[in-house]
Amino acid sequence: MGRNTEQRDAIRAVFEASARPLKPEEVLVLAQAFVPALGVATVYRNLKRLCETGELRTVELPGHRTTLYESAQLDHHHHFHCQDCDRVFDVDVCPGSFTSQLPPGFQVNRHDLVLYGACPDCTA
Amino acid sequence: MGRNTEQRDAIRAVFEASARPLKPEEVLVLAQAFVPALGVATVYRNLKRLCETGELRTVELPGHRTTLYESAQLDHHHHFHCQDCDRVFDVDVCPGSFTSQLPPGFQVNRHDLVLYGACPDCTA
DNA sequence: GTGATAATGATAACTCGATATCATGTCAAT
DNA sequence: ATTGACATGATATCGAGTTATCATTATCAC
Structure with a gap:
């Protein structure tokens, strides 16, 4: 149980090259660069x-109908x-802990912060 | 344009009585206490x-497939x-703006912060 | 190389929130 | 009370996302 396939490697490669969480649909398109016949399923x-x-790991973002994925x-x-443009970018800001407040x-135990606005491509 | 209906009043009443954001489905069920024949549409x-x-106003929370609503x-x-216990509480903490970082x-333009952990009832 | 079988791809089918349709009901100005 | 515009409720429909089906293909232990 557990064979290596070029499809799976393509998907791995996509996440290694990505700077942001991806939707399944985005993964499909990006991985098709390596394996054109790749299917949704x-x-x-x-x-x-x-x-x-x-x-x-999965990333759940408010307002996103779908679950996103990123490297664990x-x-x-x-x-x-x-x-x-509806894309999601990783950012390094972190508000820290809130327990004291x-x-x-x-x-x-955990917190999620999501900033909304315009990315550099869309600000211009 | 703009008649008052008992259905709309029932929905208003539901939000006045609620201490947390509600899904459309929840609004339906709760408002049916006032107007049993109330429909989804x-x-x-x-x-x-x-x-x-x-x-x-709308509230978007991670892990929720649907948009929630709360009093504006x-x-x-x-x-x-x-x-x-899976309940959602309102809290007053706010990390402020992040643009400079x-x-x-x-x-x-906007940010959402969601804290996850144990509430007072569940810490005990 | 061979063979068992896991993985794939095309597509149908499903889920579920949300919207459109339309006949019926109801609000409120008169 | 009348009446016409607006609102409602039942239901059909939509649509995005995801899963199921199944014949075909590809992996890998041998």
């Missing part, structure tokens, strides 16, 4: 599998969502 | 309308999502 199958093996090896970071009893 | 029509009149009279705030060209 294979993309979904492999995204699921690569998450199970810990190579990828990335450091803690947040996301910038361009309201014009919350009412007693609230314990923060 | 009416909920969607009125959510849209109430947003246009400025009474409600609430001050700027963020949300705390309890991972145990971003690469040039990124322009921030």
Whole structure:
């Protein structure tokens, strides 16, 4: 169980080359540069599998109808969502912990921050 | 243009009584306590309308496939999502703007912050 | 190389939130 | 009370995203 296929390698390559989380649809298009005949089903199958093996992780962004995926090896970071082109970028800003500013009893394990606005391509 | 209906009043009442953002489906069920025959289409029509009149606003939360709605009279705030009981709380913390910390060209209009952890009830 | 079988690709089918349709009901100005 | 425009409710429809089906292909242990 677990054969290596060129399709899966293509999908891995796509995530190594990407600076931002990707939708399944984007993965499909990008990976077709390596394997033109790649099909949708294979993309979904492999995204699921690569998450199970810990190579990828899911990213859930507000307002996005679909789940995005990114390499699981990335450091803690947040996301910038361009309201014009709808792409999502990784950004390094982080507001830090909030536990001290919350009412007693609230314990923060994790936080998600999403910035919305215009990316450099769309500002121009 | 603009008649008052008991359906719309019921939907208003639901939001006044709610301490958290609601899905259209939740609004439907809750408002049916006032108007049992209330239909889905009416909920969607009125959510849209109430947003246009400025009474409600939309809230987008990660992991939610649908748009949520809340009263527009609430001050700027963020949300705390309890991972145990799955409830969403309003919290007053705010990380402020980030534009200065971003690469040039990124322009921030808005941000969403979601904290995940345990609420007072679940910490005990 | 061979063969068992895992993986793929094309496509149909499904999910589910949201919208469109349209006959019926209701609000409110008169 | 009348009436016409607006709102409603049941249902069909839409559409994006995802999954299921299944015949075909490709991987890899041997």
